[in-house]
Amino acid sequence: MGKRTGVAFSPMKQTQKSDSNPNPASTEHNRDICQDSAKTDNRSRVRSGMGTANYWRSRLYRNSYKDRKGATADVPEYYVRMRYAGITRQVRLDHSNRDAAADQALLLFNRLQTHGWKVVDDRKAHLPSSSSVEDFLAAYEKATKSMEKAPRPITVRLYSRCLLQLCRIAGVKNIRELTTEKIERARDKYRADAREDGRDDASIRNTLSNITRNAGACFSREARTIMQRNGLTLENPFTGIKCGSDIQQVSPLPRGIVEQIWTDAPKLRDGDPAAKDTKLDHYIRRYKKTHEGREPGRWVPVDFREPHVDAYAALLLAFGCGLRANECDKARWSWLRKDDQGNCFIEVRKEADFTAKGGSGRTVKIPVNLYEALLNTRQDTGEYVIGGGASTESSMQGGGLYRRPNTFRVVNEWLRNRGVEAGKKYGKPLHALRKQFGSAVATEFGLFHAQKLLGHGSPAITARHYASQVDLPDLSHVRLTG
Secondary structure, eight states: OOOOOOOOOOSOOOOOOOTTOOOHHHHHHHHHHHHHHHHHHHHHHHHHTTTSHHHHHTTOEEEEEEOTTSOEEEEEEEEEEEEETTEEEEEEOSOSSHHHHHHHHHHHHHHHHHHGGGGOBTTBOOOTTSOBHHHHHHHHHHHHTTSTTOOOHHHHHHHHHHHHHHHHHHTOOBGGGOOHHHHHHHHHHHHHHHHHTTOOHHHHHHHHHHHHHHHHGGGOHHHHHHHHHTTOOOOOTTTTOOOOOOOOOOOOOOHHHHHHHHHHHHHHHHOOTTSOOOOHHHHHHHHHHHTTTOOOOSOOOOOTTSOOHHHHHHHIIIIIHOOOHHHHHHOBGGGEEEOTTSOEEEEEOOBTTBOOGGGOOEEEEEOHHHHHHHHTTOOSSOSBTTOOOOOOTTTTTTTOOOSOHHHHHHHHHHHHTTTTTTTOTTOOHHHHHHHHHHHHHHHHHOHHHHHHHHTOSOHHHIIIIIOOOSSOOOOOOOOOOO
16 A cells, blocks of 8 residues: 555536537526535535645655665655646645645645646645745835834844845745744754854854844744735744853953053054055955956955054944944944033934934943044044945845944954954954943942943843953951951
8 A cells, every 4th residue: 555645636526518508698607606616615625624734734645765776765845645627746845844734735725726736836836925035034124114113224134134044054945944843954054064163062052042033033923913914924933942042251351451452542543554464465466366357345454554543433432432333333423422511421322224222322421532532533524433424225235234344344353463352253352342341330330330331221131241340349348456
């Protein structure tokens, strides 16, 4: 006996043609009877359970084949056999997970009755209603604009990048192909590749957690509800997937590194004649030779012999004011102000292309010399502290997060050269300066002030990830005599 196959069905019974009644009105009457019979037949199928995923779940089966050596191998995806319009076909589904395959079989059952066999291509069920990953992300971005509390545009782009990365690893092109099983398989592959590259398990676990959590945010309940109202119904494939992190308590930078940063900062601003020769000219000649004479893009070796005023300004904003990278990127000159008493402030507030993380801005009181140093970096009449123009659609293609990505590349490389996360290929040295700022504030003024100046919604986040002691207290409570 062969393996059990799905129940064959025909969507409607054809009425036999009668030669004794050539009357067109009678033919129209017979057509109406045929359509009514089809509706009744469809309703009976729904009543019998064919309109449910459970019905098709019990009728799925697997196929096997023999390879060139004669060994028998199983096809991982499920199959179902269906009959429509007098044609019986064995359809290979897209899923090796039985529940997901049953859902697709039900979808195919419903689509067959409307569109016929054209919904199946090359014996595999690629359904027109199965949106590509890019189409789904476009629908998700549109849905965020209707949310009661919409994520920031930079956050939406981050979520989209993570989902695209996960789908690329999983080999998924249509969003309905993304199942819990394929997500776990992609995570296993990422973990194995990262270990081959020599990364430690804690780093791999944290990165996987971030990718999975951000990608899963595209399937939030509110987003799926809005997309369903617009005709796209999906389940959340990330349900039940654990995203454990191993984030360590922040450690302050050694005093020597901090002093070196402030000592060498003017060289970043004005250029360092003693900086190591990057062989930039040799790189450009080699690039042109291998790229048909084209000029190299923005990712050329950094020449620290030249001044980098924009990177110096980003350093002051992160280290001196505690701003995030995106806040440094969008910081305006209008955020800086000075009152009648000579007190200086920087106010992080909402702009046309920027919304503060958590939705609320903050005001940071800064030293006068820091205020004046920032003003002295101004090179043009633009509105942004680190220069450049406003974000455009072209600058955001490919999931770009910042207006000035090269600025952050320069300052991060400069910091690595001075020992800030020097051994971390994927580290964020500029963000480490923000944590150093929080640690200094927490040590001198307390955790409450650190939380407010960093813009955190909870003191627990500040205490766990952004603040530690930069100096031990000088205890004088013990008095020994004699």
